[in-house]
Amino acid sequence: MHNLFDTRQHPRIAWTALALVAVTLVVLPWALASVGTAWVRITNLAILYVFLALGLNIVVGFAGLLDLGYIAFYAVGAYVYALLASPHFNIHLPFWVILPIGAAVACLFGVLLGAPTLKLRGDYLAIVTLGFGEIIRIFLNNLSQPVNITNGPQGIYLIDPFRIGSFNFAAGQTILGLDFSGPIKYYYFFLVMLVAIIVINIRLQDSRIGRAWEAVREDEVAARAMGIDTRNIKLLAFAMGASFGGIAGGMFSAIQGFISPESFVLVESIMVLSMVVLGGMGNIWGVILGAVLLSFVPEVLRYTVTPVQAALFGRTLLDPEVIRMLLFGLALVLMMLFRPAGILPSAVRKRELETPGKA
Amino acid sequence: MSRQSLLAAKGISKRFGGVQALSDVGFTIDHGEIYGLIGPNGAGKTSLFNVLTGIYEPDGGEFVFDGEPLVQLKPNQVADRGIARTFQNIRLFGNLSALENVMIGRHVRTHAGVWGAISRNQATRAEEAAIHKRAYELLDYVGVARRANSLAKHLAYGDQRRLEIARALATEPKLLALDEPAAGMNATETAGLRKLLDDIRRDGTTILLIEHDMKLVMSVCDRVLVLDYGKKIAEGIVSEVQSDPAVIAAYLGGDITFALKRA
Numbered sequence: 001m002h003n004l005f006d007t008r009q010h011p012r013i014a015w016t017a018l019a020l021v022a023v024t025l026v027v028l029p030w031a032l033a034s035v036g037t038a039w040v041r042i043t044n045l046a047i048l049y050v051f052l053a054l055g056l057n058i059v060v061g062f063a064g065l066l067d068l069g070y071i072a073f074y075a076v077g078a079y080v081y082a083l084l085a086s087p088h089f090n091i092h093l094p095f096w097v098i099l100p101i102g103a104a105v106a107c108l109f110g111v112l113l114g115a116p117t118l119k120l121r122g123d124y125l126a127i128v129t130l131g132f133g134e135i136i137r138i139f140l141n142n143l144s145q146p147v148n149i150t151n152g153p154q155g156i157y158l159i160d161p162f163r164i165g166s167f168n169f170a171a172g173q174t175i176l177g178l179d180f181s182g183p184i185k186y187y188y189f190f191l192v193m194l195v196a197i198i199v200i201n202i203r204l205q206d207s208r209i210g211r212a213w214e215a216v217r218e219d220e221v222a223a224r225a226m227g228i229d230t231r232n233i234k235l236l237a238f239a240m241g242a243s244f245g246g247i248a249g250g251m252f253s254a255i256q257g258f259i260s261p262e263s264f265v266l267v268e269s270i271m272v273l274s275m276v277v278l279g280g281m282g283n284i285w286g287v288i289l290g291a292v293l294l295s296f297v298p299e300v301l302r303y304t305v306t307p308v309q310a311a312l313f314g315r316t317l318l319d320p321e322v323i324r325m326l327l328f329g330l331a332l333v334l335m336m337l338f339r340p341a342g343i344l345p346s347a348v349r350k351r352e353l354e355t356p357g358k359a
Numbered sequence: 360m361s362r363q364s365l366l367a368a369k370g371i372s373k374r375f376g377g378v379q380a381l382s383d384v385g386f387t388i389d390h391g392e393i394y395g396l397i398g399p400n401g402a403g404k405t406s407l408f409n410v411l412t413g414i415y416e417p418d419g420g421e422f423v424f425d426g427e428p429l430v431q432l433k434p435n436q437v438a439d440r441g442i443a444r445t446f447q448n449i450r451l452f453g454n455l456s457a458l459e460n461v462m463i464g465r466h467v468r469t470h471a472g473v474w475g476a477i478s479r480n481q482a483t484r485a486e487e488a489a490i491h492k493r494a495y496e497l498l499d500y501v502g503v504a505r506r507a508n509s510l511a512k513h514l515a516y517g518d519q520r521r522l523e524i525a526r527a528l529a530t531e532p533k534l535l536a537l538d539e540p541a542a543g544m545n546a547t548e549t550a551g552l553r554k555l556l557d558d559i560r561r562d563g564t565t566i567l568l569i570e571h572d573m574k575l576v577m578s579v580c581d582r583v584l585v586l587d588y589g590k591k592i593a594e595g596i597v598s599e600v601q602s603d604p605a606v607i608a609a610y611l612g613g614d615i616t617f618a619l620k621r622a
Contacts, residue, residue, distance in 0.1 A: 203476050203479060204473070204476050207471060207475070207476030207483075208465075208471045208476065209471070209472065209473060210476070212463070212466055214452065214455060214463070215452055215463045215466075218452035218453065219450050219451075219453075221414070221434075221446075221450060222446065222450040222452065223452075223463070224434040224435050224438075225414075225434050225435075225438060225446075225450075226435075226527075226529075226530060227435045227438030227439050227443075227467025227468075227530050229433075229435045236473065240473070
């Protein structure tokens with residue numbers, strides 16, 4: 001993968017490959033739309049999962065801090081957007097104002113979670129972050145009394161879509177003779193955001209900050225002795241990861257038009273973590289692959305399991321949901337057995353597992 | 360004292376539960392010297408290192424470093440002030456390359472933040488190039504440049520010790536504190552290490568050295584401090600200390616004189 005996209009060592013191969021990927025990504029929504037608009041929506045959600053996985057990868061993959069409550073930041077971002085762009089408070093700010101606010105608020109929550117957990121590592125940190133995720137969800141569920149802020153379990157509906165002037169992302173429109181449906185417009189917007197986030201991730205990883213995160217992950221005592229302010233560098237990881245989650249949350253709110261605490265349960269955190277681990281912790285491309293796989297495979301199953309069973313047995317023996325969890329569990333077990341560093345392991349994790357027992 | 364000392368310790372005490380690891384230890388290290396810290400196992404040498412570098416907080420006493428007291432500083436602040444250390448049980452970033460290890464040592468002397476990393480502006484690119492260059496130079500300086508891209512954990516033991524010194528030097532310390540750098544080295548490696556220590560001193564860095572290899576200590580140190588059960592039992596130039604009866608007693612019946620005769 002790296003060789004394929006190394007513009008310095010193999011410029012011709014790399015640029016051709018990049019061009020192919022770009023063309024595929026541009027044409028993709030039209031191909032999907034010909035199957036059904038639902039698939040474009042699924043793709044948009046998959047992009048949001050890639051966002052989340054990349055954000056979590058900063059915390060887990062780069063800095064080595066196990067976070068089981070990551071979905072809380074997604075929730076914070078989603079609610080910030082929903083509250084500032086819906087009839088609930090009758091505030092309707094434009095999305096380019098709210099997304100940065102959502103990122104900032106999520107970032108604040110990231111620091112809020114990071115600060116008390118600075119001295120915790122591994123299992124202990126996982127437990128605290130898990131609790132944090134649940135606390136946020138329970139708050140969202142109950143902040144409807146005495147003052148109705150979140151509207152409790154009913155959630156917030158009629159959330160504004162993205163709008164720039166009269167250009168509405170949710171409405172279908174004909175541009176240059178092409179019929180752009182709402183999801184396709186969102187798709188292109190999300191794609192641009194995604195490219196930006198990938199570039200940010202790559203640059204962060206290969207920088208002074210990225211090295212400091214690696215140092216903290218490898219040996220915190222030594223990192224501190226080398227003059228790295230581990231407190232700030234860990235808070236920075238939490239804050240950066242959280243802001244990505246916050247932005248993704250705002251985008252989620254806008255495309256769904258309705259959110260409730262039910263969208264932000266523990267299983268979602270675990271799902272995002274699985275994407276990171278399955279794809280290859282610390283490797284940006286691996287994480288993206290993991291997120292794409294875990295977003296699409298369940299959907300493919302949803303559409304194929306019932307017809308296949310009907311054709312084979314004449315009736316549905318197993319629910320798609322059951323099969324999904326079964327395959328998902330099986331895939332994780334097989335991965336841990338045969339490719340413990342993920343589908344596309346990071347260079348570091350690969351080396352780490354090459355010589356077991358030698359620390 | 361006419362010239363100001365680099366590090367002055369006064370009345371340093373540290374207790375762990377019922378064990379008085381350090382009691383009332385005081386000493387001074389002058390600019391440009393190699394100062395040895397010796398004593399039997401469990402004498403408190405590493406504890407003194409940990410108190411000095413901010414890993415433990417002393418119960419009493421103070422350090423004055425380069426004219427200013429080190430008060431309640433965290434390890435990273437101590438490194439920032441100019442004290443870099445190595446560890447008795449090597450603590451490299453094992454899964455990173457030798458070069459990356461040294462590059463991380465440059466962290467405290469460089470400034471690029473999140474914005475610099477994301478924008479890759481002129482200043483950040485120049486800084487990255489400088490970090491890279493300096494890290495190579497330091498690897499070359501300690502003699503592990505040919506292993507620059509090997510993982511730290513795959514390096515030979517002696518090379519790991521040298522790499523740890525390079526990483527510490529990358530922080531541009533005024534005082535380099537080495538915790539048993541010769542441990543586990545053979546005679547040839549130790550001779551090489553002695554030359555390296557002389558080079559470091561010649562190039563202007565003061566060294567504080569914990570070491571069990573008496574031959575090395577006696578040949579390279581200007582002065583030594585002897586600890587036993589957390590107390591200072593002798594301090595001074597090597598020839599004086601080696602004939603001190605208290606020191607000989609501490610080393611249980613003259614190990615030290617035996618070692619010295621061989622030296």
